Amino acid sequence: MQKGAILVLSGPSGAGKSTIINAASDEIGEYYFSISTTTRAPRVGEEDGKDYFFVSKESFEEDIKAGNFLEYAEVHGNYYGTSLKPVREALDEGKLVIFDIDVQGHRLVRAKMNDITTSAFITPPTLKELETRLRARSTDDESVIVKRIENAKGEIKAVGEYDFTIINDTVEEATKRFVIVAKAARLKQSAEDEEKFVEHWLVNN
Numbered sequence: 001m002q003k004g005a006i007l008v009l010s011g012p013s014g015a016g017k018s019t020i021i022n023a024a025s026d027e028i029g030e031y032y033f034s035i036s037t038t039t040r041a042p043r044v045g046e047e048d049g050k051d052y053f054f055v056s057k058e059s060f061e062e063d064i065k066a067g068n069f070l071e072y073a074e075v076h077g078n079y080y081g082t083s084l085k086p087v088r089e090a091l092d093e094g095k096l097v098i099f100d101i102d103v104q105g106h107r108l109v110r111a112k113m114n115d116i117t118t119s120a121f122i123t124p125p126t127l128k129e130l131e132t133r134l135r136a137r138s139t140d141d142e143s144v145i146v147k148r149i150e151n152a153k154g155e156i157k158a159v160g161e162y163d164f165t166i167i168n169d170t171v172e173e174a175t176k177r178f179v180i181v182a183k184a185a186r187l188k189q190s191a192e193d194e195e196k197f198v199e200h201w202l203v204n205n
C-alpha cells in the first residue's frame with residue numbers, strides 16, 4: 001500500500017523554487033526530492049545526479065519508450081522528466097516526495113496521483129521582478145532569459161490550478177509559507193486509506 005504523499009512546486013523559471021526548497025529543508029522533516037532527468041546542458045556549478053541527471057535527447061527518448069517516466073514535458077526547448085521508480089520507492093517508504101516541475105508536469109501528476117498530491121505555485125510579485133532576478137542570477141544567455149520571460153506570461157495563467165500560491169517577495173516570508181504547505185501536504189491521505197478508515201470505523205461502531 002502506498003503511504004507517502006506528493007508536493008508539487010511549480011512557477012516560472014527564476015521564481016525562486018530551488019531557493020525556497022533549500023531554505024526550508026531543515027524545517028520540513030524527512031523528504032525525498034525528486035531529481036529530474038533533462039536534455040538541457042548543465043549550468044556552471046551544476047552536478048550530474050545532484051541537480052539533474054543530464055542525458056542526451058536519444059537517451060531521454062529511449063526512457064520515454066520504455067515507460068520509465070511518471071511524467072515528462074518539453075520546457076523552454078528541452079526535455080525534462082520525472083523517473084517513476086525512485087518516486088514509487090520513496091512513496092512506499094512513506095516519504096513526502098517533492099517535485100520541482102513545470103505546469104504541464106503538474107497536470108500529468110494530478111491525472112495519475114491526484115489523491116496524494118498537494119501543489120503550490122511560486123511566483124515573484126511581478127514579471128518585472130522575475131526579469132530582474134533571472135538577469136541577476138547570471139546563469140543563462142540573453143536568448144534563454146528572453147525565452148523564459150516570454151514563457152512565464154503563459155505559465156502564470158495556470159496559477160488557479162494549484163492548491164496554494166506563494167508570492168516570493170522575501171525569501172524569509174515565502175519559506176515560512178512553504179513550510180506550512182509542506183506540513184499540510186504530509187497530511188494528505190490516499191483514497192485507499194480513506195476507504196479502509198471508513199470500513200474500520202463502521203465495523204467498530
Ligand SMILES: Nc1ncnc2c1ncn2[C@@H]1O[C@H](COP(=O)(O)OP(=O)(O)OP(=O)(O)O)[C@@H](O)[C@H]1O
Pocket residue numbers: 011012013014015016017018019020133134136137168169170171
Ligand atoms: N525573494 C527573493 N528576493 C530576491 N532574489 C531572490 C528571491 N528568491 C530567489 N531569488 C534569486 O532569484 C534567482 C532565481 O531563483 P531560483 O534559482 O531559486 O529560481 P527557480 O525557480 O528555481 O528557477 P529555475 O526554474 O530556472 O530553476 C536566484 O538568483 C535567487 O538567488
Ligand SMILES: Nc1nc2c(ncn2[C@@H]2O[C@H](COP(=O)(O)O)[C@@H](O)[C@H]2O)c(=O)[nH]1
Pocket residue numbers: 010011012013036037040071072073075076080081082100101102103104105106
Ligand atoms: N515537467 C517537468 N518539468 C520540470 C522537470 N524538472 C524541471 N522542470 C521544470 O523545468 C523548468 C526549467 O528548469 P531549469 O532547471 O532549466 O531552470 C522549471 O520550470 C522546472 O520546474 C521535470 O522533471 N518535469
